[in-house]
Amino acid sequence: IPDAFSINRAFNNGTPTSEYGAYVEAGYDLLYDPFGTNTQSLIPFVRYETMDLNASTPSNVSSDRSLTQGHFVAGVNYLPVPGVVLKGDVRLASSEGFATKTFLNLGIGLSF
DSSP, rough: OHHHHHHHHHHOOOSSSSEEEEEEEOOOOOTOTTTSSSOOOOEEEEEEEEEEEEEOOOSSSSOOOGGGGEEEEEEEEESSSSSSEEEEEEEEEEEEEEEEEEEHHHHHHHHO
């Protein structure tokens, strides 16, 4: 954000100059049917995410190391019929200088 210094001078909101993030995810459909007769899917997955939402800051912002985070996620997606998904995962979130937090996420998705 090239104008971060000016934004912070006007709003005092801690806008960083740059941020970054990346993730890698792997999953496999345990109910995969190469013949196409099964319409259900059961997909366990794991994902690792890393991000720094305060990677570089202008001189008028103090760096907040809690914005340097890593997340490990493990979960499952179940698709009982086309267009419907039931989802669940556990997220272990950590950031510099803070204890790891655990989150349980459950959801339903519809596609139409």
